[in-house]
Amino acid sequence: MTRTIAAKPVNPVGLGCMNLSWAYGRPPSVEDGAKLLHRALDLGYDHLDTARIYGLGKNETLIGETLKGRRGEFFLASKTGIIVDGDKRRIDCHPDTIRAACEESLRLLQTDHIDLYYLHRRDFTVPIEDSIGALAELVAAGKIGAIGLSEMSADTLHKASAVHPIAAMQTEYSPWTRQVEIAVLAATAELGTALVAFSPVGRGALANGVHDIAALEETDLRRNMPRFSPENWPHNAALIDRYNALAAAAGVTPAQLSLGWVLAQGDHVHVIPGSANIAHVEENMARYDWRPDAATMAKVDALITNDTVAGPRYPAAMQRTIDTEDYAAD
Numbered sequence: 001m002t003r004t005i006a007a008k009p010v011n012p013v014g015l016g017c018m019n020l021s022w023a024y025g026r027p028p029s030v031e032d033g034a035k036l037l038h039r040a041l042d043l044g045y046d047h048l049d050t051a052r053i054y055g056l057g058k059n060e061t062l063i064g065e066t067l068k069g070r071r072g073e074f075f076l077a078s079k080t081g082i083i084v085d086g087d088k089r090r091i092d093c094h095p096d097t098i099r100a101a102c103e104e105s106l107r108l109l110q111t112d113h114i115d116l117y118y119l120h121r122r123d124f125t126v127p128i129e130d131s132i133g134a135l136a137e138l139v140a141a142g143k144i145g146a147i148g149l150s151e152m153s154a155d156t157l158h159k160a161s162a163v164h165p166i167a168a169m170q171t172e173y174s175p176w177t178r179q180v181e182i183a184v185l186a187a188t189a190e191l192g193t194a195l196v197a198f199s200p201v202g203r204g205a206l207a208n209g210v211h212d213i214a215a216l217e218e219t220d221l222r223r224n225m226p227r228f229s230p231e232n233w234p235h236n237a238a239l240i241d242r243y244n245a246l247a248a249a250a251g252v253t254p255a256q257l258s259l260g261w262v263l264a265q266g267d268h269v270h271v272i273p274g275s276a277n278i279a280h281v282e283e284n285m286a287r288y289d290w291r292p293d294a295a296t297m298a299k300v301d302a303l304i305t306n307d308t309v310a311g312p313r314y315p316a317a318m319q320r321t322i323d324t325e326d327y328a329a330d
Helices: 030-043 058-073 095-109 128-140 154-161 184-191 202-207 233-250 254-263 278-286 294-303
Strands: 003-005 008-010 047-049 075-080 082-085 088-091 116-119 147-150 168-172 194-198 269-271
Touching (some): 003 194, 003 269, 030 058, 030 278, 058 095, 075 082, 075 095, 075 147, 095 116, 116 128, 116 168, 128 147, 233 254, 254 269, 254 294
Parallel strands (some): 075 116, 147 168
Antiparallel strands (some): 003 008, 082 088
8 A cells, every 4th residue: 555756656654754863852862763763664664754954964874874774675855955054044945055965965875866855945035946957957867866845835836846847745734734735735636746744743742742841851842833832732732632532432543543634635645754762653654554434534624623723833933934825814
């Protein structure tokens, strides 16, 4: 039961590798991260997703060093476009920057070929056509297999596709983050572009993984996200309790319900949940082929909507870097 990206069959549940190096508190040791990666391949994960920004190259390095002997077993995706220089961070999708970043990713990943290379964010100072042109040159040179976009709009996707086929659009999608349904979900289906959903379990919230927000580590990105704020979390926690009951009634875990719900949105949809916990990686793959029935889908849709979740998905400063369509503010 595979789905395709860039004409290659992969398991619809891939592995987001960010957590192994960055983002949700203290990452695991290199040794533990390596164990998780090997376990993931053994379980059937054959689509691994990373990016240069994850640990400032540490994630690509971990994958390259750990899996160089198993490179033929998985579809490899990475990203460029978010550049960090010292304490300064910028979005840069100039052609020269893209070319240099790709060379560095190839070096860190210890491979001569990245199957899917994304622009991580839209650079509003560079025409998207110019950025895609540079990526198309990398495809022609055999350094990347296909081009992807991340957190971009349907309009940007259409403009990019006029220059070169876009194999994948990566964006956040779960029962409580549905901006993709405004336009991108339909546009990807129309163009034959895979939709790759990151954070498909609501950054752990829909995996029964967040209980006490005060216990989140200081370095955890969720501390700065409005839905996990002291003002909004009590409302959202009550909503999640009701969601967890729906999962129990369906005979699956909350994470499995969320993954199945996302995958039910179209045959071109993929999910890339991430975790630094091997048990969670096993849980996410265990029911990869399960989909909720129509009644369960309807119950989830009735319970969790843009109007019933408290708080936007990003703080205002971060939202300004996102090209994906958004719901109108109240």
